[in-house]
Amino acid sequence: MTTPTLSAPLVSTPFSPPELSSGPRRATALATLLSLWLVIFFTSLFAPPLLDDADATHANAARNMALTGDMVTLKVNGIRYLEKAALPYWLDAISFRLFGFNTFAAHLPEAIGVLLLALLGYHWSRRAYGDRAGFYTGLAVLTAAGVFLFTRIYIPEVLLSLFLSTALYCLLRALDPATILSGRYAYAIWAALALAVLTKGLVALVFFFGAATIYLALTGEWRNLGKLKPVTGFFLFFAIAAPWHILASLRNTGGMNGHGFFWFYFVNEHFLRFLGKRYPRDYNKLPGYLYWSLHLVWLFPWSLFAPVAVIQGWRLRNRQQSVEGSSFPAKTTLLLSAYAALVLVFFSLSTNQEYYTFPAYLALLTLLTAALVQAERLYNDDAILRRWIVAAHAIYTGIGVAAAAALAFGLWSSRKLPFNHDIGGLLAHRGVGDYTLSMSHFFDLTDSSFAALRLPAALAAVAFAIGPAVAWWLRTRRRHLASTTTIALASTVFLVAAHIALVRFAPMLSSADLAQRILKLEDDHLVSRDSEVLIFGDQAYGSSIPFYLGKVVPLVDGRSTSMLFGSTFPDAPHIFLTHDELLKDWGTGQRKILFVPLEKRDEVDRLLGNKKIPLAETSGKALFTDRPLDRP
Known part of the structure; x- marks a missing residue:
């Protein structure tokens, strides 16, 4: 029985039948990966419409950027939205300016991010483990359940994964003695790391420097730190990452208790979130057994081969030779293992949501597919x-x-x-x-x-x-x-x-059809275009309403969650109404059109009784108005 060693590349040897370790030609592999991306990700850009909650909320922030030209302060429904880094919204704003305010434009940057992540995985794995491993890694990225599921809404994890993985790859190339242009790779590290910080914040630094420190300590390559251009590289990083943070801090002061962007973004959204003390406390933590076991689902079907990777890793536990001076495949395995472990352990300790560990997916899938290729090569000899x-x-x-x-x-x-x-x-x-x-x-x-x-x-x-x-x-x-x-x-x-x-679930997950119903009533002159549309409850219940209407929508009993901190600034528009204010204004002045989510139907029935006139209903969500429709 043949036992693989870490320093041996997982590629064909002169004694291996070519069909057991070779992969498709580079052109064939790339064409296949591009075809899969077109089928799975590109064709899905046109439907469904933007979903309520995070998807349309983030699109609203980017829409405001595209319309106002303010690329510093994120705003949702007219209220400061200071908890997120800016780069994903810049990309969306550019996409909106090019393709209009629609689902395709909103999700295009993320879909391109998936393609680039798959191509990076293909290139890195191919260089480290051979043609077949590179092909398998690209396939796995494009077809893993979690990659697909967590790119149905616009969240920055896929972009964070792309930039961090790029920085890690460039780290290896910059330290590789065989690399001629190591300086360019070194500067690429700092540029990619800056983009990662602009995508998700300081957690990018934790993951990169944590994994890099482990790698440099185990390999002894800390002696070659000069190759990474730490001084000039830091200035490049600062020049890219710092301006937005500085401007956002200067332009957003005087919020709750005198706090502004600096406290809310750096202290509240980073440190207090990790400790589970973020304000407001609207984030959960998955039970440990679900947190770990669900990765078998997110990486399915490739997680089925996890035991193969574990066995090969176990066999290497007593390896005596120093990692220093070992091959590129061995260094790749070490770096990706350290990085994936760090991400998984970090979020097991922090508050988390299911998709937070997305940045580890490429590393895990690369290790799984590399182990699969080695197992295929040894299939006849290793029982x-x-x-x-x-x-x-x-x-x-x-x-x-x-x-x-x-x-x-x-x-x-x-x-x-x-x-x-x-x-x-x-x-x-x-x-x-x-x-x-x-x-x-x-x-x-x-x-x-x-x-x-x-x-x-x-x-x-x-x-x-x-x-x-x-x-x-x-x-x-x-x-x-x-x-x-x-x-x-x-x-x-x-x-x-x-x-x-x-x-098919779109009517339940999005309120776009109700927004279109309002626009249709306006076009038919059954309601005036200056009618006041309101959302009952948190804006997340119907965040697609203001996006598709293209205007600020007041909230009744909606001063909560992502709207809470921004509402404390003195120049925040008066969009938060109480129950008493709704009752006072209902039936007077401009027509009122009230969007009511399913969760609030009973409360609205008690509050308004028979004073409301139904306009439309879908999936339990409803539109009510305070007076009969106009005559066309």
């Missing part, structure tokens, strides 16, 4: 690795059969039921407001609501029923490249089906 690969396929096929059977049962049960586009109106709504996990509402599916998901359910059933079985069969035939590629293709079909399902 232990072979058994674990077979076990992974057995589990994958079992999951596929179970999922296909469940989907087939749902399709059969709903075969005679009519299609209803408003799937949200058909859901059971058990425990509404208590869901904190992604896609939790899928647990509320009934036969009637399942009828709206026939097409995506059928696609997913086919993918689960055929893909895993074919991949296993190909593996038994020693056709490893075809087997692993089949896993990626099956995942692609499933992700396409998942996106179609998300579009």
Whole structure:
């Protein structure tokens, strides 16, 4: 039995059959990766509309930038939004100016970020572990469940992952004696790190310098720090990262208790958030067992091969030779392992949400796919690795059969039921407001609501029923490249089906259709264009309303969460109304159109009683007005 060593590249040797370790040609590999990105990510840019909560909230901040030209102070619905770094919003603002205020423009920068991350993974892994490993890494990035799921809304994690991974790669290249242009790589480190800070804040420095310190200490390459241009590189970093932070601090003073941007962004959003004492306290912490185990879902289907990577890592535990002077593959493995471990441990201690560990995905997927390539190369000679690969396929096929059977049962049960586009109106709504996990509402599916998901359910059933079985069969035939590629293709079909399902859920997850209803009433002269539109509750309940209406929308009982700190500045517009103010103004002055989320329906019924006139309803969300419609 052959035992791999860390210093040995995971590529073909003169004694290895080419089909066991070679990969597709570079042009073929890149064409395949680009095709998968177009199918999975580019085609999904056009629908669904922007979702309520974070998605449309962030788009609103970028829209304000694009319209006002103020690239320093983020504002949402006219209120300062000081908790986020600016770079993602700059990119969105540019996209809006180029393509208009729509879903495509809002999500385009993030989709491009996914493509660049996959290409970086391909290039890095190919250089470290060989052609096949590079191809597998690109496939894994594009088809991992978490990468897809956490890019359905505009959050900065994929951009943070791209910049940090770029900085780590350039660190290795700058220290590599074989690198001719090490100085350029050194400056690229500082530039990428500055962009990472402008994307997510100081946590980028923690992850990079933490991983770099571990790596330099274990390899002894701290002696070569001069190659990293620490002095001139720091000035480059400062020149890129500092101006926005300085301007934001100077322009945003005098908020709550005299605090401004500096306290809220650096102290509150960094240190107090880590300690779970952020103001306001509106963030959760996943239970430990969920935090760790859910990564098997986020990295699925590639997480199935985690035991293969663990076995290979365990075999290297007693390695005696010094890491110093070892090969690029060994250094890559060490750096990525240290970085991924740091990210995972950091957020296990901090407050967290499911997607916070996204920056570790590329590192983890690279290590998984590199281990898979090595296991494929040793498949005939290493019985232990072979058994674990077979076990992974057995589990994958079992999951596929179970999922296909469940989907087939749902399709059969709903075969005679009519299609209803408003799937949200058909859901059971058990425990509404208590869901904190992604896609939790899928647990509320009934036969009637399942009828709206026939097409995506059928696609997913086919993918689960055929893909895993074919991949296993190909593996038994020693056709490893075809087997692993089949896993990626099956995942692609499933992700396409998942996106179609998300579009069907749009009436429930977005209020864009109600915003369009208001615009239609205005076009038909049934309501005046100067009617006052209001949201009952936090702006996150209907954040797509102000985006698609293109105006500030007052909030009733909505001075909370992301709106709270910005509302304490003396120049904040008066958009926060109390219940008494709503009752006083209801039916007087300009027409009022009130958006009411499902969670607030009972409260509004008690407050307004029969004084409200319904205009529209979808997925439990409703529009009410205070007087009959105008005559056209």
